[in-house]
Structure formats: structure tokens, C-alpha cells
Amino acid sequence: MALIPKETVDQILHLADIVEVVGDFVSLKRKGQNMWACCPFHNEKSPSFSVAPAKGLYKCFGCGKAGGVVQFVMDIEGSSYVEALKYLAKKYGVEIREEEKTPEQQLAQNDKDSQYIVSNWAKDHYHKLLLESEEGQSIGLSYLRQRGLNQQTIQTFELGYSLDQWDDLLKAAEKAGYERKYLEKTGLTIKKDDDQGQDTGRRYDRFRGRVMFPIHNVAGRTIGFGARTLKANDKSAKYLNSPESDIYHKSDVLYGMYQARQAIRAEETCYLVEGYLDVLSLHQGGIKNVVASSGTSLTESQIRLIARYTDNVTVLYDGDAAGIRASLRGIDLILEGGLNVRVVLFPDGDDPDSYIRKVGDQRFREHLENHSKDFISFKTDLVAREAAQDPVKKAEAIRDVLQSIAKVPDPIKRQVFLQQTSGTFGIDEQVLITEYNKLVKSAGGKNAPQSTGPAAAQPASRSQQSSAPARPLSLEEEAEAAMYGAPSDAFAPQTLDAGSGEEVEPVPDVLQACEREIVRLILLYAPQQLANEVSVAQYLFGQLEENVFLTPIYADLLHLCRTEMEQGRWPDVRTLIQHGRGDIRQLVSDLATEKYELSPNWTTHQIYVPRELDLLQQACDNAVLRLNKCTVQRELATRLDALRQPMDEADLMETLHAIKLLKQMDNQLGGMLGTVIPRSG
Structure with a gap:
């Protein structure tokens, strides 16, 4: 790349x-x-x-x-x-001259560019045939009108028609100067070989006599086509898609995402349907945040694509029970991707396209609002009805639901779903938790805690969440890391026990707050001078010495600030806000923004309110004292806990002495902070 x-x-x-x-x-x-x-x-x-x-x-x-x-x-x-x-x-008019490619890389890039160009030309060719040719108007356009689609929808999705001829596209493309090899690589034409695999010289169009649905990537470039035959006696497939190519990977694409992406973000939800016409009819009816899986099983790449725009997905099903059952596995993937999933069913015999044409836009929206149900509840009710009178099937149904719950990354949601499932099946919640933990353990504990009992469904601490296993990087993310001269693992969350396999001890909230304050002061005020002409950054790093932060994200940002200083630069918000890691960018944003500002009227009325900038020495001193006090209290708690374990007399005396000193230090730090009132007399 x-x-x-x-x-x-x-x-x-x-x-x-x-x-x-x-x-x-x-x-x-x-x-x-x-x-x-x-x-x-x-x-x-x-x-x-x-x-x-x-x-x-x-x-x-x-x-x-x-x-x-x-x-x-x-x-x-x-x-x-x-x-x-x-x-x-x-x-801003900056010319991007990408780093020089090898001849092989340049050839591959030229090849892909040519495929994009010929695909876009084919899309325009099909669209023109639909609107201007006699066959396109009488067959293709009349079909789309019959399905209730208006001119604006046809234009928005650039629908087209392929003539019922063997080589109409091939001849038109060659006349326009496009090479045969790019028509073949994009699957627009097919090369006929003999029984020995030798080229016979015969070539013909893949799509003939079909309504054409151009497939776009998120940038709006045409990458492939879906095509529906209109022949009543056609023995070929009703729908025919472009084959996989250098520019079209079916598992990475959702039909309609280019047209829907802004609406998905604005509405904060994505409606997921099955077919092209479902997307077109809903979009025309004002429901623009809709995409289709185009009749294929959902993939992780498609789920990640949705997650770029929203955390909420509503799957729209027709009333076919077999189809619903076949789709459940795909929804488990959506849960595993961390998205919130809801389900809406339509009456038997109706799909989203037919139903919105039958009842109209307003009643369709009302149906979505009144019949939307979270997926776990939907699945629980579905399998519970199917297994109502059969104890064996009921046990299998419960395990089936628990497997879906185990896909949910959020521990609080898992707890809620376990409670709901307990009520639906009329089974004790503790029994469900025990069975849930067995399933998780047998599966390797991909998402959930390993402990048994009620704790299995309890939320993890923030430190545990931030120490989640690093996901594989995409090629784009590796490129982004390389742009900044960073190693490819720069995006992965850093953990204290990387590679050790040991459990990370939860970091108490109070310690996280202390570490956050140190990082905030360095980030915002690094070059500001304190007493004795020492900068804020120099003072705080000097006070920290070799102290290691236990909260991974704060440790990482502190390391970045220290690295900037070592390279002769002050840590700067404008620089770090562009860091390759999203969690670093988010943290810098949080630390550097304030919701409220002092009104200038206060100065006008001579009301003086001290600013933090005026009290930096005090703020730095207090931040260090609080961190030290927290560290002392953690050590004190460790020593007190050790007293519960058997030990010989020498160790006991040493532990008691350490506890005494730690208590004295804790009181001294409390006095300096004003949190401990000295005893009188």
C-alpha cells in the first residue's frame, strides 16, 4: 500500500x-x-x-x-x-505525492484504477439504456414503475438496464476505447474457453435483459452490479451479481450504504434489510438510513462498516420462520461486534418492500416503532414458543439463547439479558448463570469473565476494559501508523501484563483520577513556569521519578508526553490530538475541553475569580500529594491484608512496623492536603 x-x-x-x-x-x-x-x-x-x-x-x-x-x-x-x-x-490545495511505488505496485494501482473507470462507464451505459432505449423503457423502466419507484429514486441509485443481446456492452465498450481485459476482470464480460482451457476468442456480456442495480463503495465509486432478470421463463438465477474482483469484495459491501451513511449517523440507527428493492422502497418512503446484505449472510467486515456510523442496528424480517431461523447466526455476529440489535417482523407474506407499498409511509413508520424488539428478547420468545411443551427442546433453546448472550461484549447488558431470559423461561437466574459460565469456559471465554457464580455477569472495571486484547489492524490502520513513524502495534491498547497471560489487577477509581490529573496538567500546562523557574512538565516528571502509572491509557499518554520532552518539544494538544490511536485522541480531547467558560461580565464588574493558570504550583503540589497518598493507602491495604495470612514472628513484626510507618505517612499527606485535622494538645 x-x-x-x-x-x-x-x-x-x-x-x-x-x-x-x-x-x-x-x-x-x-x-x-x-x-x-x-x-x-x-x-x-x-x-x-x-x-x-x-x-x-x-x-x-x-x-x-x-x-x-x-x-x-x-x-x-x-x-x-x-x-x-x-x-x-x-x-487546502495540498498535492499528495504518494511515496514512489515499485513497478509492480504501480501496475497493480493502474489496473485497479482502470477497473473503477470501466465500472463507472458501464453504470452510465446501463442507466442511459434504461431511460433512452426503447427496450429499456418498455421493459426495465416499466418494471421499476410497477414496483412504485419514482424518477428521483431511479436517479439517486443510478439504476439501469442491460439489453437482451449477447454483446451490446462489449461492443459499446470497445467503441469507447476500453480494453477487453478490464471488462473481464470486473466481470462485465465473460471469456469463452474450450474444453482444454484455451481461449476460443468468443466473448459475451454477463448481464443481458436485466434491471441493473449499481453497487457503490462508501466513497460513491461503482464497484459491481446486481441484476434482476425480467423473463418469466428464464432458467437462470433471478438475481445475478458481479463476481469478486480487485475492486469488489462482496463480504465488505452493503448495498445502499453510500446513499444511507449520513442518514444513519443522523438517525443514530441502521435498518438492515435483505434485498435491493427493500432499500429502494424504504429510501423513497423517507426512511433513508437503510442498507441491504443483498441476500448473503452478514460478515464481520459488513458489521464493522455499520459500526463506522452507528452502534444501533434494527433488522427487518418478513414473516417467514425458516428465513428468520437462518438469519439468527448473522445477528449473533452483530452482537459480537458490540452493536445494539433490534428486530422488527412483518406479517406473513410481506417483506419491507411490499409492506410499505401496501400500507404507506406513515403506517410503515408506526409499525417500526410499535413492533421493534431487542434481539435477545425476540430470540428468547421465539425459541421458547417452539419448545414450550418439550423439556428437552426447552433445555436446548435455553443454551441457544445463552450462546447469543455470550456474544455481547458489554457485561451490564449480559446481566440484564440473563435476568430477562430467566423470567421468560421461568428458570432460576443462578442456574442460568452457572450454565452460562460453562458455555463461556468451553468456548475459551472470548467475551465474558471466567469466574463462576453471579460475578460472571458483573461489569468489568474500566482498567479491565481498557486492557482488552488488541484486535488485528486493517491495512489502512497499518498505513496510518507508518505515516507517523509508529510501529504497527501503536494502535493496540497497552497492558501491564502484555504477553504474560496474568490477570490485570483492577485499578481503583481514585487512583485513576489521580493519574488522570497528573497527565492533564502536563498536557495543558507543560511549558508554564513554576517557582524556581521550573516548568510544570519538568516539576511533575521530577516528582514522579520512576513511578509507574497503573491505568494503561494514562500510562500511554504520559509516555507520549515524556517522549516529546526527550525530543526537545513540549507536549502539545494540537499534535497529540492527531495521534494514530483513537483512544489517545479521545482522551486528549476530554482533557483539553471545558464545558463552561467565565463570562467576561465578571471582569467588567471587577469580580475576580482565580484561574487555574494562576494557581498552577498549588494544583501540581496537590496532584502529586494525592497520587502519593493513594499509593501509600494501596500499600497499607496490601499490608493489612497480609495480616490475614499465616506468617512467622519475624515477618509479623516487620509487617506491623511497615503498617505503622505507612499510617504515619498517610496522616502526614492528609495533613498537607487538608484532609486530616491534626489532634489538639
Whole structure:
């Protein structure tokens, strides 16, 4: 994969003005030092979306979205990091000269570009035939009109028609100057070989006499086609899709995502249907946040694609019981991907397309609202009805539901689902938890805790969540890491016991708060001078000495700040907000943004309120004292716990002496912080 040189990335980030970029999408108004607007990522009536020009970042205090200028483009466009950089480069006139490719790489890139070009040409060719040719109008267009589709929908999705001829597309493409090999590589034409695999020279169109549904990637480029035959006696498949190619990978694509992505983000949910016409009819009916799996089983790549835009998926089923059963496995994958899944059923004999045409847009929306049900409850009710009178089937049904619950990464949701399942089946919750833990243990404990009993369904601590196993990197993420000169594991969450296989001890909330405050002060005030002309960063790093932070994300950010200092630079929000790791970007945004500002009227009325900048020495001293006090209390708790274990007299005396000293230190630190009142007299 060709990479954008680091120097070009730096130039893009230097020129990109976050106020200008955000202002292209929302109307910003200044209030104090920051700019404010209603959030473009969720519906709200009063502005909670803030842009800080001086820090180069944005944050919504409603939905929590935050980051720098690149992250904003990624969020608003649903694009990758590389795509966002290219967007900004185009906006600010920066020429991207990708690092020189090898001849083989250049040839492969040219080959893919040619496939995109010929696919786009074919899409235009089919669309023109639908609207202008006699056959296209009388057969293709009349069919689409019969299905209730209007001209705007046909234009939006660039629908087309392929003539019922062996080589119409082939002849037109060659006349337009396109090479046969690209028509074959994209699957638009087929090469006929003899029994020995030799080229006979015969070539013909793959799609003939069919309504054409162009398939787009998220950038809007045509990558393939779905095609429906209109012949009543046609013995071939009703629907025919483009074969896999260099530009079309069926498992990575959802039909309609290009047209739906903005609506999915705005509505904060994605409706998932099965067919092309389901998407078209719902989109035309005003439900634009809809995509289709195109009749194939859902894949992890498709689920990750949805997750770029929303955490909420509603699957729309027709009333066919066999079809529902066949789809359950795919929904388990959605659960495993961490998304919230709901289900809506339609009456027997109806699918989303037929139902919205039958009842109209308004009643269809009402049906979605009134019949939406979370997936675990839906599946529990479904299997419970099927096994109601058979104890053996009932036991199998319970295990089936528990396997779906085990796919849910969120421990609190698992607990709720276990309670619901207990009520539906009329079985003791503790029995379910025991059986659940057996399933998890036999499966290797991919998502859930390993302990047995009620604790199995309890939420993990924040430190445990942040120490989750690193997922594999995509090629784009590896490229992003390389752009910053980082190793490819730079995106993976760092853990204290990487590779050891040992359980990470939960980090108490109070210690996390202490570590967070140290990092915040260094990030925001690193170069500010304290007493004796020592900077905030120098003072705090000196006080920390070799202390190791136990919260992984704070340890990582502290390390980044220290690295910046070692390289002769102050830690800077504008730099770190562009870091390759999303969790680092989020943390920097959280630490660097404030929801409230002092009104300038306070100064006008001579009301003086001390700013943190005026009290930095005190803030740094208190942060260090609190961290030290927390460390002492943790050690004290460890020593007190040791007293419960058998030990010889020498160890007992040593432990008691240590406890005494630790208590003295704890009291001294409390006195310095003002949290301990000294005894009088």
C-alpha cells in the first residue's frame, strides 16, 4: 500500500483550520474563546457542540464525540484516516505525492484504477439504456414503475438496464476505447474457453435483459452490479451479481450504504434489510438510513462498516420462520461486534418492500416503532414458543439463547439479558448463570469473565476494559501508523501484563483520577513556569521519578508526553490530538475541553475569580500529594491484608512496623492536603 509521506501529512495538518472545516457542515457562533453549534452527530435543540480554535479540537458535551480536524472529517464523512487526509488535502490545495511505488505496485494501482473507470462507464451505459432505449423503457423502466419507484429514486441509485443481446456492452465498450481485459476482470464480460482451457476468442456480456442495480463503495465509486432478470421463463438465477474482483469484495459491501451513511449517523440507527428493492422502497418512503446484505449472510467486515456510523442496528424480517431461523447466526455476529440489535417482523407474506407499498409511509413508520424488539428478547420468545411443551427442546433453546448472550461484549447488558431470559423461561437466574459460565469456559471465554457464580455477569472495571486484547489492524490502520513513524502495534491498547497471560489487577477509581490529573496538567500546562523557574512538565516528571502509572491509557499518554520532552518539544494538544490511536485522541480531547467558560461580565464588574493558570504550583503540589497518598493507602491495604495470612514472628513484626510507618505517612499527606485535622494538645 502506498503511503502519504510524513512531510505531506504535517503540511495538511498545519494548513487545516478546524473552524473552517467544521464550518462547512454546521453554523458556528462564537461564545467566549470557543465556537458553538448544535451537534451534527445527534439531534439536539440547544448547542452542546464546541470547537476550540486555539487547541484545534472539537467536542460535543451531549454525545461525547471529540477529536481534531482529521477526526472530525472521519466522523462526519464516515471515512478512514487516509480518506480524511485526502479530503483535507483537496480542500487546502495540498498535492499528495504518494511515496514512489515499485513497478509492480504501480501496475497493480493502474489496473485497479482502470477497473473503477470501466465500472463507472458501464453504470452510465446501463442507466442511459434504461431511460433512452426503447427496450429499456418498455421493459426495465416499466418494471421499476410497477414496483412504485419514482424518477428521483431511479436517479439517486443510478439504476439501469442491460439489453437482451449477447454483446451490446462489449461492443459499446470497445467503441469507447476500453480494453477487453478490464471488462473481464470486473466481470462485465465473460471469456469463452474450450474444453482444454484455451481461449476460443468468443466473448459475451454477463448481464443481458436485466434491471441493473449499481453497487457503490462508501466513497460513491461503482464497484459491481446486481441484476434482476425480467423473463418469466428464464432458467437462470433471478438475481445475478458481479463476481469478486480487485475492486469488489462482496463480504465488505452493503448495498445502499453510500446513499444511507449520513442518514444513519443522523438517525443514530441502521435498518438492515435483505434485498435491493427493500432499500429502494424504504429510501423513497423517507426512511433513508437503510442498507441491504443483498441476500448473503452478514460478515464481520459488513458489521464493522455499520459500526463506522452507528452502534444501533434494527433488522427487518418478513414473516417467514425458516428465513428468520437462518438469519439468527448473522445477528449473533452483530452482537459480537458490540452493536445494539433490534428486530422488527412483518406479517406473513410481506417483506419491507411490499409492506410499505401496501400500507404507506406513515403506517410503515408506526409499525417500526410499535413492533421493534431487542434481539435477545425476540430470540428468547421465539425459541421458547417452539419448545414450550418439550423439556428437552426447552433445555436446548435455553443454551441457544445463552450462546447469543455470550456474544455481547458489554457485561451490564449480559446481566440484564440473563435476568430477562430467566423470567421468560421461568428458570432460576443462578442456574442460568452457572450454565452460562460453562458455555463461556468451553468456548475459551472470548467475551465474558471466567469466574463462576453471579460475578460472571458483573461489569468489568474500566482498567479491565481498557486492557482488552488488541484486535488485528486493517491495512489502512497499518498505513496510518507508518505515516507517523509508529510501529504497527501503536494502535493496540497497552497492558501491564502484555504477553504474560496474568490477570490485570483492577485499578481503583481514585487512583485513576489521580493519574488522570497528573497527565492533564502536563498536557495543558507543560511549558508554564513554576517557582524556581521550573516548568510544570519538568516539576511533575521530577516528582514522579520512576513511578509507574497503573491505568494503561494514562500510562500511554504520559509516555507520549515524556517522549516529546526527550525530543526537545513540549507536549502539545494540537499534535497529540492527531495521534494514530483513537483512544489517545479521545482522551486528549476530554482533557483539553471545558464545558463552561467565565463570562467576561465578571471582569467588567471587577469580580475576580482565580484561574487555574494562576494557581498552577498549588494544583501540581496537590496532584502529586494525592497520587502519593493513594499509593501509600494501596500499600497499607496490601499490608493489612497480609495480616490475614499465616506468617512467622519475624515477618509479623516487620509487617506491623511497615503498617505503622505507612499510617504515619498517610496522616502526614492528609495533613498537607487538608484532609486530616491534626489532634489538639
